[in-house]
Amino acid sequence: MRRFFYDTSNNTNTPFPKLSAFSIGASVELTESIVHHWCRVLRANIGDQGILFDGFGGEYQVELQAISKKHATVTLLAHTNDDRSAPIxxxxxxxxxxxxxxxxxxxxxxxxxxxxxxxxxxxxxxxxxxxxxxxxxxxxxxxxxxxxxxxxxxxxxxxxxxxxxxxxxxxxxxxxxxxxxxxxxxxxxxxxxxxxxxxxxxxxxxxxxxxxxxxxxxxxxxxxxxxxxxxxxxxxxxxxxxxxxxxxxxxxxxxxxxxxxxxxxxxxxxxxxxxxxxxxxxxxxxx
The missing domain is CATH 3.40.1280.10 (SPOUT methyltransferase, trefoil knot domain)
Incomplete structure (x- = not known):
């Protein structure tokens, strides 16, 4: 599955919450960069699944729930706590x-x-x-x-x-x-x-x-x-x-x-x- 960095800064004065702020099953709005890359460039469809990570540890399996011209939302399906950081x-x-x-x-x-x-x-x-x-x-x-x-x-x-x-x-x-x-x-x-x-x-x-x-x-x-x-x-x-x-x-x-x-x-x-x-x-x- 495709992996995407979930930019909590969102390049605006209103940062997005960390992914850990959501519960499994919640709907999450995707950042503009992910919408552009996944939905426009890669032409993803509703029901497609991917992986989000925000840099605070672990990652989330998600499924595209809705896509519009400028926005998209996903459903959080599962959280994996794997930390692949180097031991040094x-x-x-x-x-x-x-x-x-x-x-x-x-x-x-x-x-x-x-x-x-x-x-x-x-x-x-x-x-x-x-x-x-x-x-x-x-x-x-x-x-x-x-x-x-x-x-x-x-x-x-x-x-x-x-x-x-x-x-x-x-x-x-x-x-x-x-x-x-x-x-x-x-x-x-x-x-x-x-x-x-x-x-x-x-x-x-x-x-x-x-x-x-x-x-x-x-x-x-x-x-x-x-x-x-x-x-x-x-x-x-x-x-x-x-x-x-x-x-x-x-x-x-x-x-x-x-x-x-x-x-x-x-x-x-x-x-x-x-x-x-x-x-x-x-x-x-x-x-």
Missing amino acids: LTKIGLVMSRGERMDYAIQKSTELGVTAIQLLSSHHGEVNLKPTQVEKKLAHWQQVAIAACEQCGLNRPPLILAPISINDWLKSTTSATPINTETTISPIIAMLNQDAYYQALQQPADLRLQLSVPAAGQPAMPKALLTVLQQPVPYIELLIGPEGGLSNEECAQAADVGFEPWQIGARVLRTETAPVVALATLHALCN
Whole structure:
């Protein structure tokens, strides 16, 4: 069955209730984006069934009850409490790249269960967004993550955080700074920041790792990694630089706030490949 993210923000001043506010058998109005995708693009009919999830855990099997030109309602048939979130909380500080490479990095990181992605600009980075571009690009990248959730079965979308300079981000990692939902997160998922699952990101990470270029004499794996992965729900922050790498100053600043170098293999990975390899490796080591 098709899966759809139920956007409780509804892009209006009147947010929709969480799905958990309804009882099984209740009628629920679909959001505009689902109406467009399911009813118009996919030409769904009354009686067709699908899956809704709103990011607060679990998902609902629904059946289309009524369809009009601009609206549609469904009946909630059943609730499944499955949480397919990764057993590791991960936040990636990712220096932005251009075009499809950035979309790829976000899409595949989502499929591998990343919890949040902090977009970064850096000295050697290719992308520096103008203030007028941030809102549109942030909404686009959040939609890339949501579409990946709909495809892969994840029912808690990662938070895509508005870009800041790598220097500012590294300074903020030493303190628990609440996320400002008005400026940092797309309105699409702003309400999710109130959920306990995402609130855990406000705490200091158990381990900070900087993916680095292979270097002689550098350990392949930080000694603390395997120990941290044995914790019930480890929280790991990853720093991934641009194609040109981080500057010496940025590397030194990262080391000063506790980021340990981590080289995975003997090859130099592209910036869109590194998150995939890092997350897959963490999950393999955790199992």
